[in-house]
Amino acid sequence: MSTDARTPGGGRSGLAARLLLAFTLVMGVAGVTAWLVAGLAGPVLFHRHLVGTGVADPAAVVHAEEAFRSASALSVGLALAVGLAMSLGVAVVLARRVGRSLNAVATAAALLAGGRFDARVPQPRLGAEFDALATSFNAMAGRLAESEQLRRRLLADVAHELRTPVATLGAYLDGLEDGVVDLEPATITVLRDQGARLTRLADDLAAVTRAEAPGVQLARVPTDPNDLVGSAAAAVTDRAAAAGVVVRVDPEAGLPQVLVDPDRLGQVLGNLLDNALRHTPAGGTITLATGRASDGAVRLTVADTGSGIPSEHLPHVFERFYRVDTARSRTDGGSGIGLAIVRALVEAHGGRVTAASDGPGRGARFEIELPPAP
Numbered sequence: 116m117s118t119d120a121r122t123p124g125g126g127r128s129g130l131a132a133r134l135l136l137a138f139t140l141v142m143g144v145a146g147v148t149a150w151l152v153a154g155l156a157g158p159v160l161f162h163r164h165l166v167g168t169g170v171a172d173p174a175a176v177v178h179a180e181e182a183f184r185s186a187s188a189l190s191v192g193l194a195l196a197v198g199l200a201m202s203l204g205v206a207v208v209l210a211r212r213v214g215r216s217l218n219a220v221a222t223a224a225a226l227l228a229g230g231r232f233d234a235r236v237p238q239p240r241l242g243a244e245f246d247a248l249a250t251s252f253n254a255m256a257g258r259l260a261e262s263e264q265l266r267r268r269l270l271a272d273v274a275h276e277l278r279t280p281v282a283t284l285g286a287y288l289d290g291l292e293d294g295v296v297d298l299e300p301a302t303i304t305v306l307r308d309q310g311a312r313l314t315r316l317a318d319d320l321a322a323v324t325r326a327e328a329p330g331v332q333l334a335r336v337p338t339d340p341n342d343l344v345g346s347a348a349a350a351v352t353d354r355a356a357a358a359g360v361v362v363r364v365d366p367e368a369g370l371p372q373v374l375v376d377p378d379r380l381g382q383v384l385g386n387l388l389d390n391a392l393r394h395t396p397a398g399g400t401i402t403l404a405t406g407r408a409s410d411g412a413v414r415l416t417v418a419d420t421g422s423g424i425p426s427e428h429l430p431h432v433f434e435r436f437y438r439v440d441t442a443r444s445r446t447d448g449g450s451g452i453g454l455a456i457v458r459a460l461v462e463a464h465g466g467r468v469t470a471a472s473d474g475p476g477r478g479a480r481f482e483i484e485l486p487p488a489p
C-alpha cells in the first residue's frame with residue numbers, strides 16, 4: 116500500500132491543506148475586493164448622499180463619515196474573519212469525509228490486489244459520484260471473486276476428471292508389464308475407452324471455454340424458430356429410432372423470427388437432445404416444441420418422458436461437470452459439460468434457459484427463451 120493511499124488527510128496528499136489553501140485564496144480575493152469597494156467607492160458615495168440630504172455642518176459631515184468608515188472596516192473585517200474560520204472548518208470536515216471514502220477504496224483495492232476477493236467498500240453517501248465509484252468498485256470485486264472461484268473449481272474439477280482414466284490406464288499398463296493382465300481384446304477396449312474419455316474431456320473443456328468466453332463469436336441471422344427445432348429433430352431421428360424413442364415436433368405457427376447463430380443453436384438443441392436420448396428408455400417420447408412466453412420471447416422446448424431430475428438437483432444441472440447420477444454418467448460417458456455449454460450459448464444470444472422436472476421417472480423439460488428479432 117502506498118503512503119499516499121494511506122494518509123488522505125496528511126502527508127504528501129494533504130487534501131485538507133489544499134482545500135484550505137483554495138478557500139483562503141477565494142476568501143482573500145473576496146476580502147480585497149470588498150476592502151477596495153468599501154474603502155474607495157463607499158466613502159465617495161456616502162459623501163455624495165450626505166451632501167445631497169442637505170447636511171451643512173462640516174463637523175457633522177466629518178463625524179458621519181468617520182462612523183461610516185469604522186462600520187465598513189468592522190463589517191468587512193468581521194466577515195473576512197468569520198469566512199476564514201468557516202473555510203477552515205469546511206476544509207477539515209470535507210477533507211476528512213472525502214479522505215475517509217478514498218481511504219476505504221484504497222484499502223479495499225490493496226486487499227483485492229493481495230488476493231482478498233471479499234473486500235468491499237461501504238457506500239460513502241457523499242453524492243452520486245462517490246456512490247457510483249463505490250458501486251462500480253464493489254461490482255468489480257464481485258466479478259473478480261466469481262471468476263477466481265470458477266477458476267479454482269474448474270481446476271479441481273479437471274483434476275478430478277483426469278484422475279480416474281489416468282489411474283485406470285496406469286493400473287492396466289502396470290498389469291501388462293507385470294504379466295498379470297493379458298493384452299486381449301477386452302483389455303484393448305478398456306485402454307481405448309479411457310483414452311477416448313480423455314480426448315472427450317479435452318474437447319469438452321475447449322468447447323465450454325469457447326462458449327463461455329466473453330464476446331463469443333456468433334454469426335447471427337434472422338431465423339425461423341420452427342426451422343431450428345425441425346433440423347435438430349432431423350439430426351437425431353436415426354439415433355432415436357435405434358433407441359426405440361419417438362421424436363415429435365410440435366411447432367407453433369406465426370412466430371416471429373429470432374436473431375441467432377443457427378450452428379450454435381443447433382449445438383444447444385443437440386446437447387439437450389443428447390441428454391433426453393440418454394435419459395429416456397425405449398418406448399419413451401421426446402417432444403421439440405416452439406411457442407411464445409408471456410413477455411413476448413420465443414420459446415423452444417425440449418421435453419422427454421424419461422428418468423427426470425430430482426428437484427434438489429435442478430438448480431445445479433447447468434453447472435460445469437455437474438451430474439445427477441455420477442456413477443451412471445461415468446459409464447455412459449457424460450462429463451457434465453453439455454448443459455454448461457447450453458447455458459453459455461443461450462446467454463450469449465441474450466436468452467435464458469431453464470430446467471424443470473416433475474421428479475424421478477416423470478421426464479424432464481428444458482425451455483429456452485430468445486428475444487424476437489427486431
Ligand SMILES: Nc1ncnc2c1ncn2[C@@H]1O[C@H](COP(=O)(O)OP(=O)(O)OP(=O)(O)O)[C@@H](O)[C@H]1O
Nearest residue numbers: 390391394423432438439449450451452453454479
Ligand atoms: N433430459 C434429462 N433427463 C434427466 N436428467 C438429465 C437430463 N438432461 C440432463 N440431465 C442431468 O443433468 C446432468 C448434466 O447434464 P450435462 O448435459 O451437462 O452433462 P452430461 O450429459 O452428463 O455430460 P455431457 O453432456 O458433457 O456429455 C446429467 O448428468 C444428468 O444427470
Ligand SMILES: [Mg+2]
Nearest residue numbers: 390449453454
Ligand atoms: Mg449432456
